[in-house]
Amino acid sequence: xxxxxxxxxxxxxxxxxxxxxxxxxxxxxxxxxxxxxxxxxxxxxxxxxxxxxxxxxxxxxxxxxxxxxxxxxxxxxxxxxxxxxxxxxxxxxxxxxxxxxxxxxxxxxxxxxxxxxxxxxx
Amino acid sequence: xxxxxxxxxxxxxxxxxxxxxxxxxxxxxxxxxxxxxxxxxxxxxxxxxxxxxxxxxxxxxxxxxxxxxxxxxxxxxxxxxxxxxxxxxxxxxxxxxxxxxxxxxxxxxxxx
Numbered sequence: 001x002x003x004x005x006x007x008x009x010x011x012x013x014x015x016x017x018x019x020x021x022x023x024x025x026x027x028x029x030x031x032x033x034x035x036x037x038x039x040x041x042x043x044x045x046x047x048x049x050x051x052x053x054x055x056x057x058x059x060x061x062x063x064x065x066x067x068x069x070x071x072x073x074x075x076x077x078x079x080x081x082x083x084x085x086x087x088x089x090x091x092x093x094x095x096x097x098x099x100x101x102x103x104x105x106x107x108x109x110x111x112x113x114x115x116x117x118x119x120x121x122x
Numbered sequence: 123x124x125x126x127x128x129x130x131x132x133x134x135x136x137x138x139x140x141x142x143x144x145x146x147x148x149x150x151x152x153x154x155x156x157x158x159x160x161x162x163x164x165x166x167x168x169x170x171x172x173x174x175x176x177x178x179x180x181x182x183x184x185x186x187x188x189x190x191x192x193x194x195x196x197x198x199x200x201x202x203x204x205x206x207x208x209x210x211x212x213x214x215x216x217x218x219x220x221x222x223x224x225x226x227x228x229x230x231x232x233x234x
Binding site: 044045046047059061095100106107108109110111112113114115 | 153160162164170171172173174177183215217219220221222223224225226227228
């Protein structure tokens with residue numbers, strides 16, 4: 001059974017940093033691209049970033065480019081999202097999601113974690 | 123980016139009746155390499171993450187009840203629930219993956 005468990009969310013001041021983690025199990029982690037998708041409170045879904053299975057290719061939404069960095073450790077089957085220069089509009093539940101392919105292009109998301117809440121406020 | 127627009131924003135249907143949600147994309151999402159439409163549907167129940175229902179516009183994900191079906195091509199797509207059950211109350215989202223992934227705003231489905 002695929003399991004994705006996010007951690008690392010919390011309250012951070014504007015301009016601050018946070019690192020999210022997603023521990024994966026139940027599938028061959030390195031064979032699949034992984035993504036982060038966020039959902040502001042009471043709002044819709046916004047794709048944030050994707051990384052290929054072997055970690056060599058990354059994709060970012062324009063809204064986070066230059067501020068967020070996605071990475072993965074296949075030996076630990078863990079996905080990360082380093083978030084810097086956080087803004088109030090980054091407040092959201094961040095979901096880790098498994099992509100249906102290895103390369104990460106044209107992704108849809110076949111499994112999702114329960115999410116971790118990031119609140120950016122002074 | 124491709125803009126995805128769902129209608130209606132909310133929908134109330136009686137138990138056992140048909141529910142249909144529409145999703146329109148601002149440009150075609152037909153992927154020429156496989157002649158398939160790069161369109162997925164998700165269901166999100168309160169307090170839960172989204173769940174994949176349909177991909178390639180009409181392929182049902184494993185384990186999804188066959189009362190859920192997807193149709194459409196190009197820029198116009200539908201998600202249909204043939205006989206609404208109480209457990210289908212949720213918000214439904216479409217998503218295109220032809221280019222940078224984008225989602226529709228969501229349709230809230232309730233029981234009439």
